[in-house]
């Protein structure tokens with residue numbers, strides 16, 4: 169059993185897929201908190217349903233950068249989680265947080281990295297770029313978070329076809345379906361290895 173914390177900004181379908189798997193016993197982990205930069209996002213509703221504490225921490229709640237970083241670190245210190253999971257978190261993490269959890273922060277990105285990654289590539293923009301480049305395939309990547317955006321070690325990928333006439337939203341839905349099945353499996357394998365390497 170290992171402990172995770174999750175950060176999310178949007179609809180929260182990846183967050184829900186993870187906590188559903190925990191609830192069903194497929195993923196033997198505890199989710200200790202949700203941090204969001206967007207108090208009105210769908211992820212907050214899912215956390216509430218499962219009784220998971222929610223922390224709203226953003227540039228608005230903490231306009232001072234040092235106070236913002238201290239607030240994030242305070243949550244990490246309080247729960248001492250093994251892994252921090254970025255499930256549709258649209259902000260770049262401060263370096264102080266990366267240094268606190270080296271090789272223990274996992275992100276899901278909706279393209280086949282290293283293609284279509286880096287600053288500016290997030291959410292629907294990624295799928296728009298994939299279609300504009302006339303790619304034949306796309307799919308999600310789970311990777312470790314490092315200082316260079318979307319460039320950390322790749323832990324898992326899935327491939328889906330790009331179909332003639334796809335809209336960005338249609339491609340997004342096809343990729344998202346794979347995200348939901350991929351992310352929890354990678355978290356499980358990575359988390360279990362981490363715990364057993366400590367034993």
Ligand code: GAR
Nearest residue numbers: 178179180181182256277278290291
């Ligand atoms: C997902 O497609 C995720 O891969 C992407 O945002 C979506 C969030 O959906 N993440 C990024 O673009 C990060 N750069 P969700 O809120 O329904 O999980």
